[in-house]
Amino acid sequence: xxxxxxxxxxxxxxxxxxxxxxxxxxxxxxxxxxxxxxxxxxxxxxxxxxxxxxxxxxxxxxxxxxxxxxxxxxxxxxxxxxxxxxxxxxxxxxxxxxxxxxxxxxxxxxxxxxxxxxxxxxxxxxxxxxxxxxxxxxxxxxxxxxxxxxxxxxxxxxxxxxxxxxxxxxxxxxxxxxxxxxxxxxxxxxxxxxxxxxxxxxxxxxxxxxxxxxxxxxxxxxxxxxxxxxxxxxxxxxxxxxxxxxxxxxxxxxxxxxxxxxxxxxxxxxxxxxxxxxxxxxxxxxxxxxxxxxxxxxxxxxxxxxxxxxxxxxxxxxxxxxxxxxxxxxxxxxxxxxxxxxxxxxxxxxxxxxxxx
Amino acid sequence: xxxxxxxxxxxxxxxxxxxxxxxxxxxxxxxxxxxxxxxxxxxxxxxxxxxxxxxxxxxxxxxxxxxxxxxxxxxxxxxxxxxxxxxxxxxxxxxxxxxxxxxxxxxxxxxxxxxxxxxxxxxxxxxxxxxxxxxxxxxxxxxxxxxxxxxxxxxxxxxxxxxxxxxxxxxxxxxxxxxxxxxxxxxxxxxxxxxxxxxxxxxxxxxxxxxxxxxxxxxxxxxxxxxxxxxxxxxxxxxxxxxxxxxxxxxxxxxxxxxxxxxxxxxxxxxxxxxxxxxxxxxxxxxxxxxxxxxxxxxxxxxxxxxxxxxxxxxxxxxxxxxxxxxxxxxxxxxxxxxxxxxxxxxxxxxxxxxxx
Numbered sequence: 001x002x003x004x005x006x007x008x009x010x011x012x013x014x015x016x017x018x019x020x021x022x023x024x025x026x027x028x029x030x031x032x033x034x035x036x037x038x039x040x041x042x043x044x045x046x047x048x049x050x051x052x053x054x055x056x057x058x059x060x061x062x063x064x065x066x067x068x069x070x071x072x073x074x075x076x077x078x079x080x081x082x083x084x085x086x087x088x089x090x091x092x093x094x095x096x097x098x099x100x101x102x103x104x105x106x107x108x109x110x111x112x113x114x115x116x117x118x119x120x121x122x123x124x125x126x127x128x129x130x131x132x133x134x135x136x137x138x139x140x141x142x143x144x145x146x147x148x149x150x151x152x153x154x155x156x157x158x159x160x161x162x163x164x165x166x167x168x169x170x171x172x173x174x175x176x177x178x179x180x181x182x183x184x185x186x187x188x189x190x191x192x193x194x195x196x197x198x199x200x201x202x203x204x205x206x207x208x209x210x211x212x213x214x215x216x217x218x219x220x221x222x223x224x225x226x227x228x229x230x231x232x233x234x235x236x237x238x239x240x241x242x243x244x245x246x247x248x249x250x251x252x253x254x255x256x257x258x259x260x261x262x263x264x265x266x267x268x269x270x271x272x273x274x275x276x277x278x279x280x281x282x283x284x285x286x287x288x289x290x291x292x293x294x295x296x297x298x299x300x301x302x303x304x305x306x307x308x309x310x311x312x313x314x315x316x317x318x319x320x321x322x323x324x325x326x327x328x329x330x331x332x333x334x335x336x337x338x339x340x341x342x343x344x345x346x347x348x349x350x351x352x353x354x355x356x357x
Numbered sequence: 358x359x360x361x362x363x364x365x366x367x368x369x370x371x372x373x374x375x376x377x378x379x380x381x382x383x384x385x386x387x388x389x390x391x392x393x394x395x396x397x398x399x400x401x402x403x404x405x406x407x408x409x410x411x412x413x414x415x416x417x418x419x420x421x422x423x424x425x426x427x428x429x430x431x432x433x434x435x436x437x438x439x440x441x442x443x444x445x446x447x448x449x450x451x452x453x454x455x456x457x458x459x460x461x462x463x464x465x466x467x468x469x470x471x472x473x474x475x476x477x478x479x480x481x482x483x484x485x486x487x488x489x490x491x492x493x494x495x496x497x498x499x500x501x502x503x504x505x506x507x508x509x510x511x512x513x514x515x516x517x518x519x520x521x522x523x524x525x526x527x528x529x530x531x532x533x534x535x536x537x538x539x540x541x542x543x544x545x546x547x548x549x550x551x552x553x554x555x556x557x558x559x560x561x562x563x564x565x566x567x568x569x570x571x572x573x574x575x576x577x578x579x580x581x582x583x584x585x586x587x588x589x590x591x592x593x594x595x596x597x598x599x600x601x602x603x604x605x606x607x608x609x610x611x612x613x614x615x616x617x618x619x620x621x622x623x624x625x626x627x628x629x630x631x632x633x634x635x636x637x638x639x640x641x642x643x644x645x646x647x648x649x650x651x652x653x654x655x656x657x658x659x660x661x662x663x664x665x666x667x668x669x670x671x672x673x674x675x676x677x678x679x680x681x682x683x684x685x686x687x688x689x690x691x692x693x694x695x696x697x698x699x700x701x702x703x704x705x706x707x708x709x710x711x712x713x714x
Contacts, residue, residue: 024462044403044445088401092452098461098532105381107452123492123501133488133537135480144480158515175455180490 027096028111034075043067052083078115082108102181105173121184126194127153136229140221146207152200162235164356165202169247176207198352244268244355263298270303270351292327302330305347307337384453385468392431400424409440435472439465459538462530477706478541483551484510493586497577503564509557519592521713522559526604533564555709601625601712607632620655627660627708649684659687662704664694
């Protein structure tokens with residue numbers, strides 16, 4: 001039976017001696033000089049294009065006689081980059097790369113160019129925290145919700161130490177795994193804690209997508225359900241000075257909605273390239289007349305970060321101006337770059353060194 | 358810039374009003390009568406075939422004028438099934454399905470047909486354990502190794518309760534996530550514990566792939582490194598009567614190697630469709646002259662499970678006969694079906710109700 005034979009063939013691949021089909025192409029192949037070769041096998045495709053966030057624009061790949069498409073690019077600046085192949089205009093992840101971008105819409109793979117000096121997101125031989133995969137009951141959304149919860153090295157549920165908590169929200173169509181699998185939030189925290197640059201903290205990464213009308217109910221879910229779950233299950237400090245919220249893109253907008261409307265609960269609000277063209281944002285900030293003195297006294301840190309080439313840059317600048325007009329103290333990080341997780345990791349690494357201090 | 362526009366387009370998909378390209382096809386679409394419709398968009402592909410483990414053999418899909426390929430199959434018996442598309446003979450996962458098979462070689466998606474009655478692997482409103490994503494130092498392999506560690510509902514590191522431990526190993530080319538993401542081991546345990554059919558236990562799911570020569574060093578890693586890490590970091594019972602090892606396929610072979618050569622450490626050995634054509638297996642069992650009385654007195658349970666259509670069926674039968682010839686007591690589960698995770702989940706659900714009792 002074909003399925004049967006097929007499963008055998010796949011199963012036997014790891015055992016070269018008995019492999020039933022050619023060894024898959026090596027892709028991506030990161031060379032010692034930081035050039036990278038990408039390969040995609042398709043004898044029938046008419047055009048295969050590499051679309052990577054390390055390139056200014058997509059580049060066509062070339063096909064050999066056997067139907068193996070390839071391209072070598074770079075040297076590429078060390079980092080972790082998403083990329084896809086466009087096979088006759090259809091976006092596909094690299095079938096030979098296990099490292100996939102955790103997302104509900106687009107299909108991208110990740111290439112890790114480590115470079116000579118380990119980056120802040122590198123897996124190093126330092127004490128490592130752990131990531132708990134949890135379900136919690138959301139009365140607000142009347143369902144079980146997923147959340148990942150990072151606890152720092154040395155976290156001891158039986159100990160006397162309680163920790164501050166960062167609530168960290170992914171982008172639109174991302175998942176609760178994107179902040180760890182693409183953002184490497186756990187490794188960034190491990191490394192900064194090991195260097196004494198960040199205080200040991202718990203990082204809660206919920207699943208932020210709620211459709212059709214995301215944000216209002218998600219704000220209620222975080223404030224009314226998630227915080228309570230975390231406080232009931234982890235040794236956490238429960239005052240606003242020990243609670244932060246941060247997020248990227250749609251999650252950056254959620255961060256502003258959650259944090260600035262609950263300054264009694266969050267003393268740290270860090271928004272990365274926020275998407276704010278939402279009903280909830282208009283409701284919260286359309287005719288906003290804040291008590292700036294109260295907000296400024298409650299917020300120990302309010303940051304907005306964005307890349308100058310981010311497609312949301314103009315909108316973020318207007319958003320920043322709005323807070324400034326209202327007299328809300330905020331710190332801005334305007335850096336080069338697009339709407340990317342490369343920038344996201346830098347924004348997070350910066351925030352982790354500023355919060356809870 | 359194309360990348361820039363491209364990222365915008367992808368980013369905006371969740372916001373239909375401003376979507377820059379057609380809404381992706383709905384695939385897989387599970388109908389109320391358990392028929393399932395699969396869709397794949399490619400105007401240029403010559404032939405697209407659905408290859409699913411719910412079918413006797415792959416079936417060609419049909420293309421409409423717009424280039425959308427589709428097929429409706431079933432009704433399908435409720436379960437979770439891997440499937441792929443063969444696009445001009447190239448295996449691809451379903452680009453519109455977020456639920457992927459965790460594997461380092463093949464690219465398959467998962468379709469979940471829940472049916473009317475929740476199955477043993479279903480997410481139910483029962484108390485849920487959690488899964489810890491951990492790194493541990495392996496002196497044996499001189500590296501950091503990944504492991505997932507399930508702790509049961511009510512697990513309290515600060516409490517006085519200690520738990521038995523099941524070491525559960527994935528198949529060849531699977532990852533440390535396959536037993537949870539495909540096998541649903543955590544939900545199966547949650548449900549059986551809630552029904553009082555399984556005792557609360559910790560389940561340790563290591564990354565089992567060690568190349569080029571997998572098994573000897575992995576056995577040493579488990580016995581010399583992983584067990585110590587678990588016992589240092591979790592409230593576990595440390596005698597052999599509270600330690601079990603189980604695994605599927607290559608992991609089933611590793612289970613036999615680990616368990617039967619360390620009956621002082623494991624009183625429960627459960628092997629699912631074991632792959633035993635390995636150097637280590639020959640070394641351990643080629644000229645094996647076991648002290649059967651000692652082994653039979655130490656092992657509280659030794660099971661081998663396999664489907665009659667499994668491509669390893671004949672090899673597993675010979676393996677069973679070998680143990681029987683040597684006078685080793687074992688229990689066998691010979692069931693219908695192929696070398697699949699549908700059977701794996703059943704084997705695990707059976708073991709969880711038999712061990713630590």
